[in-house]
Structures are given as structure tokens and as C-alpha cells.
Amino acid sequence: xxxxxxxxxxxxxxxxxxxFFMLTVEGETVVDIDVRVxxxxxxxxxxxxRKTFDQSTFVIERICGICxxxxxxxxxxxxxxxxxxxxxxxxxxxxxxxxxxxxxxSHLLWLGLAGHFLGYNTVYMWAWKLRxxxxxxxxxxSGNRNxxxxxxxxxxxxxxxxxxxxxxxxxxxxxxxxxxxxKKAVLDxxxxxxxxxxxxxxxxxxxxxxxxxxxxxxxxGVARDLRKDCPYGAYDQIDWDMIVTENGDVxxxxxxxxxxxxxxxxxxxxxxxxxxxxxxxxxxxSIPPGEGIGHIEAPRGETFHYVRSDGTNRPARHKVxxxxxxxxxxxxxxxxxxxxxxxxIILAAIDPCYCCTERMAVRNTKGKRLYSxxxxxxxSQEKTARLKKEMGVK
Amino acid sequence: MTREEVxxxxxxxxxEVIIEVFDKSPKRAYIEIKPTxxxxxxxxIFRDLGARFNIASGVDAGTHIEILYHLTIESINLxxxxxxKLDRENPAIDSLATSFEAANWIEREMHxxxxxxxxxxxxMRRLLLSDQWPEGVYPLRQDYEEWDETAIRDxxx
Numbered sequence: 336x337x338x339x340x341x342x343x344x345x346x347x348x349x350x351x352x353x354x355f356f357m358l359t360v361e362g363e364t365v366v367d368i369d370v371r372v373x374x375x376x377x378x379x380x381x382x383x384x385r386k387t388f389d390q391s392t393f394v395i396e397r398i399c400g401i402c403x404x405x406x407x408x409x410x411x412x413x414x415x416x417x418x419x420x421x422x423x424x425x426x427x428x429x430x431x432x433x434x435x436x437x438x439x440x441s442h443l444l445w446l447g448l449a450g451h452f453l454g455y456n457t458v459y460m461w462a463w464k465l466r467x468x469x470x471x472x473x474x475x476x477s478g479n480r481n482x483x484x485x486x487x488x489x490x491x492x493x494x495x496x497x498x499x500x501x502x503x504x505x506x507x508x509x510x511x512x513x514x515x516x517x518k519k520a521v522l523d524x525x526x527x528x529x530x531x532x533x534x535x536x537x538x539x540x541x542x543x544x545x546x547x548x549x550x551x552x553x554x555x556g557v558a559r560d561l562r563k564d565c566p567y568g569a570y571d572q573i574d575w576d577m578i579v580t581e582n583g584d585v586x587x588x589x590x591x592x593x594x595x596x597x598x599x600x601x602x603x604x605x606x607x608x609x610x611x612x613x614x615x616x617x618x619x620x621s622i623p624p625g626e627g628i629g630h631i632e633a634p635r636g637e638t639f640h641y642v643r644s645d646g647t648n649r650p651a652r653h654k655v656x657x658x659x660x661x662x663x664x665x666x667x668x669x670x671x672x673x674x675x676x677x678x679x680i681i682l683a684a685i686d687p688c689y690c691c692t693e694r695m696a697v698r699n700t701k702g703k704r705l706y707s708x709x710x711x712x713x714x715s716q717e718k719t720a721r722l723k724k725e726m727g728v729k
Numbered sequence: 730m731t732r733e734e735v736x737x738x739x740x741x742x743x744x745e746v747i748i749e750v751f752d753k754s755p756k757r758a759y760i761e762i763k764p765t766x767x768x769x770x771x772x773x774i775f776r777d778l779g780a781r782f783n784i785a786s787g788v789d790a791g792t793h794i795e796i797l798y799h800l801t802i803e804s805i806n807l808x809x810x811x812x813x814k815l816d817r818e819n820p821a822i823d824s825l826a827t828s829f830e831a832a833n834w835i836e837r838e839m840h841x842x843x844x845x846x847x848x849x850x851x852x853m854r855r856l857l858l859s860d861q862w863p864e865g866v867y868p869l870r871q872d873y874e875e876w877d878e879t880a881i882r883d884x885x886x
Contacts (some may be wrong), residue, residue: 369854371854371855371856372856372857373856373857373858373859376857376858376859378868380869381868381869416754416757419753419754419757541830543781544829544830544831545830545831546781546782546783546829546831559781559803564801564803564804564806565756565801565803565806565808566806626759628757628799628808628810630783630801630808637783639783639784639799641784641786641797641799643788651788652786652788652789654784654786654787656783656784656835660784660834660835661784661831661834663834664830664831664833664834
């Protein structure tokens with residue numbers, strides 16, 4: 336059969352992280368894939384070597400706009416690991432609150448976009464509306480909807496005021512009923528079942544081989560969550576459940592994220608209600624020579640930072656590894672053999688930044704344009720519509 | 730196995746290739762090994778001890794190039810960092826990508842940014858740097874110098 340090469344990417348206006356995928360298709364079936372990243376390689380590791388330990392926190396907060404707290408969290412823990420030391424109890428709780436608020440808004444953002452790709456724009460609107468409430472809470476707590484600038488080596492920069500806590504709790508409570516409704520609407524929908532079950536399966540063996548992270552691994556039955564395995568922050572003092580499912584398909588990845596949102600809301604509320612009194616900063620004055628590792632569970636999986644100090648006030652080496660770096664290669668294991676109309680949602684299921692989908696263009700070997708990015712989202716949405724018709728759902 | 734048993738197990742199995750063990754804290758252990766032994770040691774920790782491969786980090790230490798392979802054994806909350814030191818003039822080591830897929834991308838990254846050769850890597854195509862980037866220029870080396878006169882990124886701040 337004639338093979339066609341489908342370039343996906345690299346630029347996309349919706350989110351950060353441009354990536355480039357070269358899909359080889361036979362008819363509608365994907366038979367091979369080549370990935371190229373680095374279109375937005377900003378040299379942050381190199382840049383960080385020129386900043387002081389405190390300044391680096393701000394630079395690396397700008398690595399990602401969605402999970403902007405995960406990088407400073409891992410970095411500050413890496414710097415603290417050089418010594419090694421633990422931060423004050425109240426700082427641990429505040430860090431946990433910020434990290435969980437971020438997880439809730441990140442998962443809701445993902446749910447909305449996944450709904451859009453599947454032609455469920457109502458899900459998209461609802462999820463993003465709920466996300467706004469959480470962003471408001473983050474604004475009350477940190478002064479910003481994103482890029483919270485709360486972290487510093489040794490503690491946090493800003494305390495949470497007692498009078499803000501009831502307002503935040505009220506706002507969080509207000510979204511729970513709608514979240515429950517959204518959960519039911521998504522998980523009980525027969526069309527969504529038909530559209531996502533058995534699609535883009537990442538097996539347990541493949542997940543271990545690729546060392547997949549976060550919801551991508553937990554959906555394949557690999558029970559790995561740093562918040563349970565290597566507790567940090569206040570996670571070991573709070574009662575919450577790790578969500579693990581067995582099938583590894585797109586549906587299970589959605590289930591993990593939706594159920595995790597509820598766990599995160601639970602952690603967020605418990606932390607706000609039980610915020611211990613005390614100092615928020617350990618006042619680190621100097622960092623001794625040595626090396627430290629900090630890793631935390633970001634919404635997409637483990638964020639890993641390695642920092643080496645030579646005794647000066649700047650890191651001698653700073654290595655950053657974001658979760659998508661490990662999750663993206665699993666695309667190779669999940670997309671091959673699937674149809675082109677499922678390629679968008681399989682990629683979306685690992686929750687990368689969606690740069691690829693919108694700027695996709697399908698060309699044949701002579702360079703003639705066959706489909707644009709909108710056409711591929713349309714292909715995906717039409718498949719849902721077709722399924723609805725076949726199943727007699729309106 | 731407990732944490733102490735795991736560390737002891739590695740030391741008895743690979744005693745002759747281990748140069749130094751630094752037991753830093755309850756959650757961290759650094760083990761320096763001979764570069765020639767990286768594949769059997771890393772494979773043993775990954776497959777037999779059930780570790781997850783976090784990532785590797787390459788460092789240009791001036792006199793030599795260092796690679797740390799980070800592996801986490803979640804059941805005992807221990808992060809093992811395998812350290813190898815390579816000759817700076819001609820850094821080369823066996824590839825782990827054939828043992829487990831997780832090492833594939835990071836070896837490509839270290840090859841581009843630090844100029845380390847990974848012997849037997851299945852796919853050494855360029856991953857991060859732009860197509861215009863010249864061969865043999867490695868941005869994370871300490872003696873890296875700006876090569877692109879039109880670039881403003883490295884004028885120093």
C-alpha cells in the first residue's frame with residue numbers, strides 16, 4: 336500500500352512546547368513515527384548556571400506555564416538536598432496547597448481540551464469554567480493566577496493569611512457539585528466509551544520499559560506516585576488515595592485524571608483547614624559544595640532536578656527533566672497501528688502540551704496539502720458524530 | 730529487601746567494578762563504578778531490583794566528563810545515582826537504550842549537549858538543537874564559546 340508521511344507540528348499557538356511528529360500512514364493506519372523536539376530549546380540549564388540559587392527559582396518557574404510550580408518545587412528540594420535539610424512544617428503545607436491547586440487546574444485544563452478534540456465542546460466549556468474558580472483561589476493565595484513565585488530554597492516567600500482561608504474553602508466547595516456532574520457526564524457516556532476504550536493502549540510492560548510517569552503510568556496499572564512512594568511536603572500527613580487503573584487506554588488515562596482531581600481537592604481542603612502555625616522560611620544563608628536531587632509529582636508525572644554546587648552562590652550544574660520527556664516517547668508504543676483520526680486523542684492522552692494538534696498539516700509525498708490542523712480535529716470530531724449516529728445517541 | 734540489603738546486594742554482586750559508595754542520606758546513595766560496567770549494573774538495578782529510570786545527568790567537571798544515572802527503587806524510597814567518570818578528550822560509554830527504552834532520549838540529549846558518544850545507540854538522530862547548529866560544538870561544555878554572531882542569547886547577564 337502507498338505510504339504517506341504526515342508531519343504534525345511543530346508550532347502551535349494554544350500551549351507551550353512545540354514538538355514535531357512525522358507519522359507515516361498507510362491509508363488511515365499509522366505505521367511509523369519519528370519525533371523531534373527542541374523547537375523551543377531555551378537553554379535554561381545553561382542560564383541557571385549564571386544566576387544565584389535564589390534567582391534560579393524565578394527562571395525555572397518560567398519553564399512551564401501550566402505546571403509552573405512543579406519546577407521550583409523540585410528545584411528548591413534539590414537545593415535543600417545538598418545540605419540536606421527539611422523546611423518548616425508550615426512551609427511544607429503551603430507548598431502542598433500550591434502544588435495541589437495547580438494539579439486541579441491542570442487536570443481540568445486537560446479534560447477540557449480532550450473534550451474539544453473529541454467534539455464535546457460542552458465538556459470543554461464546563462471544565463474551563465471550573466478551572467477559573469481554582470485560578471481565583473490561587474490568585475487569592477499567591478497574588479497570581481499562574482507563576483506563583485511562592486517558593487524559595489529553605490521555605491516559601493509568602494504566608495497564607497488566616498482570613499483568606501474561609502473564602503478559598505468556599506470557592507473550592509462551590510465547584511465540587513459541578514465536578515461530580517462532569518465526572519458522571521464523561522464516565523457514563525456510551526459514545527465516549529466507544530470512542531476511547533481500547534484506543535492507544537500502553538501496556539504495563541511498555542510503561543515500565545519507557546519509565547512512563549504520572550497518570551500515563553498509573554492508567555497502565557503501574558502504581559507509581561512520588562507523593563506516596565517518596566513522600567515530601569505534607570502528603571504523608573494527609574489521608575488520600577492513589578488512583579490506579581489497569582487498561583492503559585485513552586479512557587483509563589481520562590479516568591485517572593478525573594478521579595485524581597477529586598483527591599487533589601481533598602488534599603487542598605485538608606491542608607487549608609489544618610495549616611500548622613510557625614515559621615515559613617528556614618533562612619538559608621549559604622549552600623555548601625555538593626550535589627542534590629529533588630523530584631516531585633507534577634500533574635503530568637515526576638519532575639526531576641539535579642543541582643550541583645561548588646560552594647559559590649551559583650549552581651555549577653543544573654539538570655532539569657520535565658515529565659513529558661519520559662512520557663512523549665511512549666507515543667511510539669501507543670499510536671502505531673491506530674487510525675489517523677485517533678492520533679490526536681492518543682497524543683492528548685499523555686497530556687503533553689498540545690502544540691502538535693492545531694498546527695498539523697497532512698501532505699502527500701509531492702508536498703501537496705491534503706489536510707490542515709483543523710481538518711484533523713474535524714476528522715476526530717466526525718468520528719464521534721458517526722459513532723453517535725450508529726449508536727442512536729443524540 | 731530493605732535499603733541496607735539492596736546496597737549490600739549491589740556491592741557483593743559488582744564489588745570489583747565499584748570504585749566508591751557514598752551513602753549520603755536515607756533517601757540517596759551515590760555509587761561510582763567503572764564506565765565499562767554500566768550496562769550490567771544499571772540493567773541489574775532496573776530489571777532485577779525493579780527500579781524506575783529517572784534520568785541521567787551529564788556534567789562537564791573540567792578535568793573529566795561525569796554522567797550520573799539516577800534510578801529510584803520506590804518500594805524502599807531510595808534513589809541510587811550511578812556515577813561514571815569519562816575521559817574529557819574522547820568521552821564514550823556503552824548505550825543503555827538497548828537495555829531499556831527509557832534511556833533512549835536522554836542519551837541523544839547528552840550526545841548533543843555534551844558530546845558524549847554512546848556506543849551501540851540505535852538512533853542517534855538530532856533531537857534538541859537546531860539543524861543549523863554546527864557539529865562538534867557542545868553548549869554544556871565549560872569551554873563553550875558563542876559561535877553564532879547574530880545570536881543575542883549568550884551575551885552574559
